[in-house]
Amino acid sequence: MLTPPGLTDRRILLIVSGSISAYKALELTRLLRKAGAAVTGVLTAGGARFVTREALAGITGQRVHDDLWAAEAEIGHIRLARAPDAVVVAPASADLLAKMANGLADDLASTILLATRAPVLVAPAMNPAMWDHPATRANIATLRARGIGVVGPGVGAMAEPESGPGRLAEPDEILAAVAGLLAPASRALAGRHALVTSGPTHEPIDPVRYIANRSSGKQGHAIAAALAALGARVTLVSGPVAVPDPPGVTLRRVESAREMLAACEAALPADIAVMAAAVADWRVAEAATQKLKKAPGADAPTLTMALNPDILATLSRHARRPGLVIGFAAETERVVEHAVAKRQRKGCDWILANDVSGDVMGGDANRIHLVTADGVEDWPEMPKAAVAARLAERIATTLA
Template identity: 90%
Template sequence: MLTDRRILLILSGSVAAYKALDLTRLLRKAGAAVTGVLTAGGARFVTREALAGITGARVHDDLWAAEAEIGHIRLARWPDLVVVAPASADLLAKMAHGLADDLASTILLATRAPVLVAPAMNPAMWEHPATRANLALLQARGVQVVGPGVGAMAEPESGPGRLSEPPEILAAIEAILSPAGRPLAGRHALVTSGPTHEPIDPVRYIANRSSGKQGHAIAAALAALGARVTLVSGPVVVPDPPGVTVLRVESAREMLAACEAALPADIAVMAAAVADWRVAQASTQKLKKAPGAAAPILEMALNPDILATLSRHQRRPGLVIGFAAETEKVVEHAREKRLRKGCDWIVANDVSGGVMGGESNTVHLVTAGGVEDWPELPKAAVAERLAQRIAQALG
């Protein structure tokens, strides 16, 4: 798939830089020509000789090298794609602010090729507002991102910031360079995820148990297929998917307003677990428990039905997909829900076990044509399968 494609691979300083050697092997096996560039930090983890041996080409690491007759401008013009893996917090900051004090940052400032970065850093560095702002700025300029993953780090801690595995980075490269790998390019997808919080008073709220893992995975999978994705998320702790515009909300009414503001869209996937009811009049003060007093009586009001509203909206997306979290008669209830809401598909799942907050899901795709029973899969795999199914439906 990558035959005769030219990849400029930049390695910055990270203990995960060794994975770039495996990535290089995969790229060469796929037919790509790879030229390596080492930053000073990258050279502390991977040697020029090791990288040159795998790429079969000279490795560049010095902006001022006398023998660098190709020059940084020619290096910047050579590739079909520049891949920064691993991308350290320092190099991301240089890219965001246009600094060019070494060969790698100079190439990144001068290149006209698309750029893919695979961040790798300590969780605290990844979650720092400066890093998130730098990445958002780069994404707004068209830089594409893969990862990072969540897992054990070099330090005795775990969290987001782990370099994506080489096959995942390879898939992202193929998606960028292969039109067939981006079948949703030019499409706008609207995705909702997570729970909603409906206030009782300034301290308490009504909510569902959704973690947002499935909805966020769907947003990432649609973006990987080339879609422009707007993710409307309730309160969650999972990281934002890369390359996705995230709108954060609290309540069902806020979620509906954000969805309507995001229209028009070609695709709507309503994966959020929206609270059906809210307290009609939330207290402005904390409700106090008095000795011997009865529990307060909460008058409830019905929340807006986001799925039904979008399904019958004047600017209805071409494909509207709802979710049905059920504890009994899963497919029967999902079929009835699809007709009642007016949506095109329902993704139904049995949540009587540990699905909410868990890592896997067993779903049934209910359409006008019938029911597809999918096996138990990791939530990321469910998302990828659904995204591919959406791409097929949109032709």
């Protein structure tokens, strides 16, 4: 895994609240320490139900704090609040997010969060119904408005026999977010405008049916966040997705390929264009205005297809062409060979090729082959957040 820069000798206060996913805080701590950070752990009463003081202390190498009054006597909660370079809450329960949004301070963790002047990052984790509740949504909006960073939650299977948004972000995603929080110093893309597309497009058949690709938007959204973390002004043009909006970007929501192209052209000029969306190649030439009915014994309707606009090729040859145009090639065979041909055919500068015959589309990891005019670089499999961070750094180096 690519270790983000900017964490050496940084002091991180890690607050672990109550969630079945709290075990991931131990791996996050290990990654933070591997990156050179010093970590101090704080457990809420709920967090202590899932992670022991001894386990967290063993990985941090420091005493773990969990009692407001003991801290007052021995070290002082104000010192805990003021000492770190960043405060990270992972996992952040619905209860603790509500306390933060409403300024409550009835235990050590909430008192620290109210008293700290350090940047704060929260990684929510909860049941999908709790995440979708209007109270939680309002609390998250309040925290974002106050400048608190939010990473995740992800979408997937939960501890309960159900699935949806609410999974704690993976430790490497949180690590990348912490690095971005602490490294505006590496604002190598400050003053640059980046245009990113993400997710699928939906091409209507009738008012209730559509043609689409199996894109989750995870990779495109991660790239937008990584470019913003390096100081770029980012316009994210996204098809319909269920992943959270990345912080610090201008979001343009679209449905169809034609809408996506129009939004991209409206966003020009740009210095960088990363076309990560899985755009449908075809659409129904004439979408029905009423639902197509299935009549007993009748044959299936015949759909006449039309080509969608080629957004990558259009931007690569545009009168206001971005200085660096990057496309994706989602392939199931002869991945690099097809990507090399696609780069030449489309006229873009780089192609990121990946094999999507597995669970890449919708999954959390990716294995990239970077195709440029100079050749092909084979990147190891890594989380999509790490792919995004590596690509953003590569873009910054190239433009520099």
